[in-house]
Amino acid sequence: MRYFVTGTAGFIGFHLARRLLQDGHEVAGFDGMTAYYNLRLKEARHAALAQFPAFRPTLAMLEDRAALEKAMIDFQPDVIVHLAAQAGVRYSLENPKAYLDSNLIGSWNILELAKTLKVGHLMLASTSSVYGANPEVPFRETDRADEPLTFYAATKKATELMAHSYSHLYRVPTTAFRFFTVYGPWGRPDMALFKFVKAMIEDREIEVYGEGKMSRDFTFIDDLVDSIIDLSRIVPSEENRVEGSVRDTLSHQAPFRVVNIGGGQPVGLLDFIEVIESVMGKPAKRKMLPMQQGDVPRTYASPDLLVALTGKKPETGVDTGVRRFVEWYLEHREELGL
Known part of the structure; x- marks a missing residue:
């Protein structure tokens, strides 16, 4: 299949892209190479991916709509995995505009192109930070997540909400997954x-x-990648709605689902x-x-929904x-x- 992955010079995007390439898929990578941390590390990740002939990198910012549009239209992906974001809880206190530009404007650009290309499955990275200081444990996807403690968490929850609206309006099948300390x-x-x-x-x-x-509910990177790939094959629809004791988050208005990726x-x-x-x-x-x-x-x-959908959880x-x-x-x- 053809996977368009944003953030391929980043930690999670690199590991996901490498696994997909090893499994014989084509991957178009998109990354802004920001100086948030050691650029040599980011460059080394992309250099490792460049060893695969099926890897096509584009270096540009998510806010650069023209560059993003060209890369995506040229590639015609089956699946978009949107991992790129301005990360870091503490840095959002110092430079909130970076989060506005990347996590909101950049993610909106992704949504617009997913709509235009009628992509088969849009996958979005969210975070356990959306739960804030939730007193109820374990955190379940159906818990209220309306009290973010940082602007970073707020931008991630906003991305989930924007994606639901696009999924409803334009029938874009979408899975948002919430990471736990990868x-x-x-x-x-x-x-x-x-x-x-x-x-x-x-x-x-x-x-x-x-x-x-x-x-912290620590999640090892290999387990996370396994879960993302497993979920990429489960395109949200009524045909795979989870019934029984596990509460599914599949929307009644859209082909949209939120899933925790954590071991509990x-x-x-x-x-x-x-x-x-x-x-x-x-x-x-x-x-x-x-x-x-x-x-x-x-x-x-709570890994219950992940297990119900994929049969496994991070271990x-x-x-x-x-x-x-x-x-x-x-x-x-x-x-x-x-």
Whole structure:
């Protein structure tokens, strides 16, 4: 099949594109190569994808409607997987306009082109951040998600709502998936695991926010990619509405569905740090700090709908996932200037 993937120089987009190419699909990648973090890392990801003849990259911003339109019309995709976004909860406090431009204007451009091309399946990345500080656990897709704590979360929920309207008005089959703390090799330098490992190697303190009392539902990247590919084959329609004890989010007005991608096994931050210490073979120097503005105390996915649709959920434990990351980091640290 022909997959148009935005954000292919990013962490998740790179892994998804590589898996699709390995499986024999054609992939058109679209990425703005923003300087939000280490460009050498982004360039190395795209260089790895360029080894596949079936990969077609375009370097441009999502807000560049003409470039996006040309790339998509030339490629004529069967599936669009929209992963590109301005990421990062904390950075949204410093530069909210980047989130407005990329996550709202850029996503609207994607919706317009999905409508024009009558694409077979539009898939959109959302986030567990839309649940805010939801007191009910685990987080279910049917829970209210109307109290975002950051502008980043607000733009992601807005993208879901915009996509539902387009799905209803123009019958664009759409799946929005909510990620839960994705980690693994080739990860983002602004994420906790990356920062902790780097600080420990350099014999510096790690900054532990919320006094270490937070917990996260960590999702290993390979499991996430498996789930996205499985869901890409399940185009929302009444024919695959889930019945029974699991509440489906398939809209009654549109071929639109929201699905959590998480294993439903939250890990305490201090326990996570202990796993890193075990893998690294050394203790971390911990600097305990209060909760940062915009942070949530916990994330905890209900994977019930994902399991009902695909038959599986993320299962990789943090001990395995952290070891895989550390092995990658040690191998590529000097080469990529990490």
